[in-house]
Every structure is written in C-alpha cells, then in structure tokens.
Amino acid sequence: MKNQNAAFDPQWAWESYVPSDERPWTLKWVGHLYRRAAFGASWEQLRQAMEEGPARTVERLLNPSGNTDEFETSFDEYESAAANSDSTEGLRAWWLRRMIQTPDPLKEKMTLFWHNHFAIDCGKVKSGVLALQRLRLNREDALGNYAHLLQAIVHHPTTFLALNAEKNRKVLPNDNFAKKVLENYCLGPDMVSEQDIHETARAFTGWFLIRNECRFLDREHDHTNKRILGEEGDFDSQDVINIILRRPDAAQFIVRKLYRFFISEVEEPAHSFLEPLVRLFTADFNIKKVITVILKSNLFFSETAYRKRVKSPIEYALEIVRGFEANVSTTHLGNDLKALGQDLFHPPTVKGWLGGRHWINSAALIGRCNLAHALISNSAPYEKQLAFDTVFEKYKCKSDEESCQFILNLFLQDDLDETVRKQLYRSTADKKPSSWLQRFTIDVLTCPEFQIG
C-alpha cells in the first residue's frame, strides 16, 4: 500500500493544528471533525464549531460541557429494561437512540470502536443482560484505561460463551480460545507462536462459566510453569494479559487501529510514524490521551485524512438523522442497518466488521439509497419522523434554492466538484415542485461524496 505519510515529519504530523491563512479553519474541517469524532452534526453544532475554532471544539468533544449524567442515567435505565430478553434487538434500538441523542458522541463512537475491536456474536450469548454488561464495559472505558478494559473484557462471561470456552479444564486447554484472544483482541495476526497460544490456553484453565457467571476453579487450573512471549512462570490469565501489555506490539496494534478509525483507511502508516502515539499509549494505556493527540493533530486536519474512510452504515444513517435533528424509529433503523451489513451485537466474525471498501458493493449502495429515500420521504417505517420542513424553517431557508444550499452545507459542507453540483441540480430539474427538494436531498445523500467520511 502506498505510504503518503512518508512525506510528513511525524513530529509535525502529531503536533496540534493551528489555523493559518494557508490552512484555514473552514466548514470543511468542521464537518470532517464531526464525522470522525461523532456521528455527524446539526447545523447549529457546525456553526458553533466554526465560531469556536478547532481547539475548543475538540476539547468540547473530549469533555462535553453540561450535565451529561442525567442523560446517561436515564439511558442506562432504558437499556436495562430492554436487556430482559434473550434477544439483543431492544438493546440495539436503545443504543442507536443513544448514539442519536447523546451529548457525548465521542464516547459512543469509541464504544462502537471497542464493540468492533472486541467483536463477538451475541447470538451465541443468548442473554440481553450479559450483552448489556459487555456494552457497558466498552462504554465505561471507551476513553479510559485500555489495560483495565482488556482485562475486564477477556474475563467477561460473554467472551467465554461466544468463543466456545465455557469450561477451561486443566486436561483440555482451549487453544482455539487463546488464539482468538491473542490475535484478535491483543496483538494482531501472526504475532504469536503456537507455543505462546498453547501456554496461554493453559494459563486460562480453571475458568468456568456457571449459570452465566465466570468462576475460577482452582483445582482445574494448571499450576505448572508456562513460557509465554518470552516470560516464564506459573502464570494465570491475568498475568498473561499483563505480559501482553508490557509488549510494545500490543500498543502498536491498538494505535494502528485507532489510526485507521480516525485518520485513514487508505494507507498503512510505518511503525516509526506511529511511534510517538505508541510511546504515549504505553505509558499508562490512557485512551483519551492518544485520541486527544489524534483529533488535534495537523495530520487529522490534512488531506491525508480528509474523505479517506468509507462510512459504515451506522455512520451513514446517523449523520442523516442527526443532521435533521430528528428521532426515528431505531427498532426499524436497526433492522435496516442489519440489511446493510452492520447488525449491532452481531458482527460477522471475531475480527469484527472489516469496514473500508467492504461496506460498498452494488447491493449495499441500493440499500443505502433506499434507506435515504425512506428517511427523507417519510415513508414506511419512518412516517412523520424526520421533520424535513422543520429544519428548513428553523434555519430560515426562504426558498428552494436556499434550502438546497443548506443541504449541501449541512451534509457535504459544500465541498464538491462543480460537475457534481450541476449534476445534482440537473437530476431534479424535471421533478414536480412539491417533491423537488426532497429529490435533491436524496440525491445529495446518495452521491459518492456522502458515502465517504
């Protein structure tokens, strides 16, 4: 893969961006920031960010002002009520609703990141309560301490259930479980030997899942010496995680994933380029510190990052909903997102959603088009939910022309080629006045520029 970062000095790349005449703070960068660090923004939020500048806006995303506790408490209650079922459909609906309404979108975005990183299919868990516990672990440490999060997730009942490791007997260590944990959660593929895997499996012996609770049965734990990643001793599972965390590869693995999530899916940066972030992360595994550097960086606000990711179905749909400052039926939205390939709580494999170009194929594009149409035209199952006209009224769009420009500013920050702009206007020219604006909006939301973020 071509490495454009080679042209950048890492020090400059990770230094904070300061607007200048050459690199001014424009609506384009505001939209970019909200796409990556949130699920899009309303026009009011975009306008406020324009006034405040990048430093204050990033700071507000990292540390939202006001009382977010009330919101979190009430949504925690909603989720708890929805968890009383074997199915995760209710939880999915409430999580999507939370993503739409949250005053702390970065935290939810990072919760989604960890949900994908520590991927399991909750269909195997068959317990809404456990699925919610896992979601809460991801949320509590979404911007917190990675070491704490990794220990908690690896030792959570859902991990043992979903990775078929309900009984870890001394006589039958589960190598498959150990391999999945090491390769998918901790270090990445091809980073450990067969011996490391087997010895890790031995370290996990003694863990049993009894009535959906993890219990450590000492008599079933293999107390003999193990040699894991170059270290030797009578290790248990927690020791293994600590050994892993001492290795720079572990930090590199996470930082690389964060780079892909926030900066670019297009290129694979060199180790040395990520080194400043890896050093920072290794110091105390503080996730927020690394994300702060990323979101404030020159690199983040550069063409290297701009429109270099394909939006996931969730990002795509929620940007529309949040843009229109609406609430929609998230039960139905969850189903539509599932059809587009992103079923919350049910990633396809333990590797999670692969993302990038995998999100886009001809069927997915038709699906996205249908979803945009259903949302904008207020057709089933989203009747009267997305207040199309109210937003135009709120922002005083007095004519169709003004409304069109508003849509372009809101969703594309007016950053599109003139040919595309002409095409958008031309494609709606023959529509009746009553549906003209609607058609225009749908065309904007289905154009290639809106599929990437």
Added chain:
Amino acid sequence: MVRNPFIIIALLFLTSLICLTGESEPLPKPSQWIPQDAILTFELSNPQALFDVILGAKVEKAITSVPEFQALTNENGFKEFLGVVHYLETALATDWKAAVKSLLGEGAVFSVLPEDQLVFTADSTNPDLLTQLHDILFGFAKNDAEQHGDSDRVKLKEYNGVTGYSFGNDEVHCIIGNRFVLSNKSNILKRIIDNRTNVEYESLSNLNHYKNAQMDIDPEAALTAFLRMDILNQVSGINNALTRNLNPMAALLAAGITDSLSASNWLLAELCIDEENLLLSTEIDGKLDMSGPMAFIGTNDRVGAALPMIEVPNQIASFSFFRDLYKFYSAKDDLFPERTSGLIFFENMMGIFFTGRDLTEEVWKEIKPEIRFVAAEQKFDSSTGIPAVQLPSFAVVFKLFHPETFGIVAEEAWQKAIGLINFTRGQNALPGLLIDRPVYKDVKMTLTYFPSVGEEDKSKQDIRFNFRPTLARVKDNLILSSTDQLAEDIIDSVLLEEKNPPEKISNVHSLVQLDVDRLASILESNRETIVRNDMVEKGKTKEQAEAEQVMLTRIMQYFNQVSLQVGAQDDTPQAELKLSLNLPAAE
C-alpha cells in the same frame, strides 16, 4: 385549491353547501341520486338521534374537560377558528349547534365510488339558512381567489337548470331544493343533476341488493353503512384475503366469517346510539355453509350455542366460543392444508404430552365444544415481589365429556409440558418452575411457580414472575390458567355455575367482552414500558410518547365495556358490537 383557511374552516363547519333552484316538488330520497356502483355508502338516516348524543352536554363536557383540548383552545389557530364560527353565527343569526342540526337535519349521505370518486349530500330543514351560508362562503372564496390573483378558481355555471359551483379544482357542488350535493368529480355531479327526477336511473335505491339490505333496518338506527361486497369480491387482493387458507388459530377464531363474506353481495352495518351505549350490528346476505369444514361451529347443521362468559374479579376480557375441536381437527386438511413446521411441531409435542394418543380421536374428541377464555388484571404483593412489566393473567376453561378419565390424562400432559419447560430452561441455565399441589375449595390444583429466593430487587422483578401456571379440574371443567390467583377465581365462578347452571345463548357461536377501564388500568401500570417502546418503535420523544399514553387512557375512560357477539340466524351470519359509554355527567 382553496387557500384561505377561513373558507376551509367554514366549509368544515358546515360540512356541506347548497344550491337552490327553487324546485318545489319534494325531492326523492338521497339514495335515488347516488349511482348504484357506489362501493360504500354511509347514510345519516336519523340525525336527531346522533345529534342528541354528539352535540349533547355529556359529550361536550367529555371533550372540554380534556386538558389537551383546553390547551388547544389557547392556540392562535383555534382562536381564529372560533372567530370564524362567531362571525357565521352572527351573520346567520343562529348558534353553531342549531346550524349543524338544521343543515343536516333531514339526513346526509356519503358515498365512495370506484376511481376515488366521492359524493356527499345533506338535506337541510332550513333551505334559507343553507342559501345564506352558501352565499357567505361563496363571497369568501371569491375574495380569496382574487387576492391570490386566481379569480378563475371560483366558478359558477348553469347546467341543466341547476347552478353548479366550484371553490377549487377538486370540488364541485350545487343546491337542489333543500339538498346540498358535493362531489370531487364534475361528471358525477352532472349525472346526478341529469337524473334528479329520473325514477329509472341506475341509482342505489333501485339496486336489489340495497333494497334487500334495507328491509330489516332498525328504524332507531342513527347511521347505516352499506358495502357492496359483490364489487369488493372482484378485487383480487380482497378476494385472496377472504378465500385463502388461514393459519389454524385464525381459522378457528374467524370461523366462517371470511367464507361468508366472500359469498356475500352486500354488508349492512347499523349504528344505534344513546348516551349509554353505541350499538353496531352487521348483517350480510352470504349464507353460512355448515355442511362442509365449517361444521365445527355448530351441531346438526345449526350454529351452536355458546355458554355465557365466565366472570371473575378484576376481569379485563372474557370470551366464550362454540367450537367443536374434534370436527375442526378432522377437517384440518380442508381448513389449512399446508403442513407447516409449526403444525408438525405442535402435533409431535402433543403426541409426547398425551403419551401417543391420537390427537383427533382420543384428545379433541374428549373436549366439549363450549370453550371459554378469561383474562384478568393481576394484583401483586410487594412482600413476594412485583414484576417490572405487569402482564394480565389469562386462562382457558374446557368442558370434558369424561372428566374422571380424561381429567387425569390432561393433568399428566400438563405436568409433562411443565417438565419440558423446566428441561429447556435448564439447558439455557435459566431458573425453572417448582411444582406444588395445593387444594382450594376441595379442588386439588397443579400449581407451578418460579421461586423468588435470592431475588434482590423485589420491586422490579423479572417478567417470568407474572406466571404461575396452574391446572385445576372442577367437575367437567378443566381450567388451564397462567396464575393460581385466576384459577381460584374461576373455580369460584364455576362452582356458582354448578348451583345455577347457565343457559346457553342460542344462535351465537362467539362472545367477546372487554372491560375498558380495567384495560386502561393495565396500560397505566405499564405506562413506562409502553412509553419506552414507543420511543424506539415510533421514534417519539419521551414527552410525546407520554402525552399519547395519557390521551389514550383518557379516551378509554369514556368507555365501560366493549362486547361483541357473532352468530347466525337462519344460516345468515350476524354480528353485534356494543360499546357501553361512560360519559361524565352534564352540569
């Protein structure tokens, strides 16, 4: 398009317009003017009965006492509306209630014709009032059109001796005598004008089906609806819906209704109304064929008689059916020929529960056709626990031909089913049911329940604590209930019946009764759950969902009971829906 809202409001206020032609002859009945291809026709045949209720003091109080209505009266739009009403009242020297009573006083008809054609007629007791009102509205419309530079929009034109008017593109009307006639299509209005004195005209009143339907109309009926089933049955979607095979449960409950409808030429619904009750009765001309698969709703080619419904404390709903399960299951290949996986699973499980007995000959044949269901609100005790989501309890009561022998078989099957539930829950590491054998009034029950030992928060328990499945047998009554509480109440009720055996209700095979206030109470108990559900299902804010819930509860407060009975008289299916009203007392 009528742009001025005042004109729209005024049109709504009147619900009609008129054109006076000075015709002195008494007009024929409105149905004489309605084209006979009208698919659905509503006739306000007894306006006074309707006005007495809907314009009465009780309904007025019911509406004005709703806080949402009071809030509406403070909105500018509503104030403007009232301004228009007051203006018209002054101009016409009347009040709005008297005006409505006068303008619709001789009756009204609204018909839906093919291709979205509509006709509305209203017969006034005061033609002068009609003319005055029309003149005022005509002036409004004309003025409004001129202000918008669209003076051609409002038109009047002479046609065959009648002045026709149009206030916009999708409306034409005229006044003939004391009758106001409105349509959305000018060709329909022309047809009416052309044939207004033609007794040979192909009108609704000359249609035999209409004449037949009119024969048994209750003179007290305030409103009737006449539906051309012969036309609807030609619509492939409707025909498919009425003739396709239903799933077993739907076939059992619908019991020939769809077959009769598909064989009908017409359906007539009549509404009788007073301040206490709304009574809606329906009749069709299709015959109930009891000789075929539908034999299960009767005996000897006659519709069976259902037992009176069971009554228990805190009752929400009660159902009583006459359904011969033996005949029903014997005819299953005709009723639902598709062997679905659900049906196969059901038969396999029943085979296990009933120890290999033949389901038709050795199980269903043991059950009498009188089957009753009941649902009741549960009362929870805080010391034993209150579920976060409170569900009603429900039960079915069968009558057995051989209670002493088959009663034991049924009890064994029940215990096997409980065992299977426990086994399956155990596989999923879920708590199981304990089996107990308590005695209530000398009746030994099989009670099963989830022990609450170890439950920390007893104020918001898991949904499973709504269920305490219970089986009990009283003489020939076999009770299967979701809770022992309801089972005991049914035992009380059944023991009373033993002393005073109830008389069966002849010609009625289905009885349903809903206690609306109790239902409202259940909704209130589960308000939080419903609100949460509306938020994610319908995308509402919490405030919107709560407001809707409050409104629904308020509306339900105005009803006591809803009851439905379905049966047949001389092979002609009949249904009667009764709503008992609970309107507030007028001051």
